[in-house]
Amino acid sequence: MTLRDIAKKIFFLEIMKGLALTFRTMINHPVTRRYPKVKRDPFPGFRGRHAFVRDSETGREKCVACLKCSIVCPSRCIRIEYKETEGERILERYEIEALRCVFCGYCAEVCPVCALVLTEVYEYADYSREHFLFDRERLLKNWDDFSSGLKTDTYFNKFWRPEGIDIKRMPVGKRLQEPIPIKHEEKVL
Structure with missing residues (x-):
């Protein structure tokens, strides 16, 4: 030794x-962060919970039932039923099964009227599978919840105009899309 x-x-x-x-x-x-108390801000372009954008004039969803989101979805988690009357499609049923979704964002990119968004909400755990089946009313509620938490008066989703695509080649709805005005309700104490 x-x-x-x-x-x-x-x-x-x-x-x-x-x-x-x-x-x-x-x-x-x-x-590490103390998660429930200290929440992380999502990165720009984060793809979270699905939502229908509520039209600021009519208060309804902007979806025109073109079926493009359903066709482009790689996991086939979007189901749409519509009724055709006088050359116009009327949306009857719209469902997204969030447990099947891979959150690729193709549905938001392909939508010609910018009706569907993947919000920055990342926490929506539940014990029941039924809570992950988003119908039209739930998608509109998701938009209301998301927009009420925004600090700005307008919202513009990054996937409505994907980078690297010439704006002249995009559909008119995407080309002319302006940031959506958000109506913040004043809280009365």
């Missing part, structure tokens, strides 16, 4: 190194 080995055994050098590391980490600030 060398003198170095004897010193390690006497002074428990390895244990002291481990304790020094423990004390250093106790002093440093934690890397």
Whole structure:
């Protein structure tokens, strides 16, 4: 045995190194966040809970039942039923099964009237599968919940005009889409 080995055994050098590391980490600030209390701001372009954009003039959804979102969806989680009258389609049923969705954002990109968005809401856990089947009313409620939490007076989704696509090649609804005005209700105390 060398003198170095004897010193390690006497002074428990390895244990002291481990304790020094423990004390250093106790002093440093934690890397994690206290999640329910401190929530993370989503990154720009985050794709969260689905919502129908409520038309600011009529108060209804903007969907024209073109079926493009249903066709482009890779997981086939969107189901649409409509009634055709006098050259116009009237939306009867619109459902999104969120548990099947892969949150690719194709549905929001392809919508010609910018009726569907993937909001920045990321926490919607539940114990029942039925709560993840979004019908038309639930999608409008998702929009109301999301828009009430916005700090700005307008909203413009990044997927309505995807980067790298010439704006002249886009449908008229996408080309002319302006930020949507948000009506904030004043709280009366």
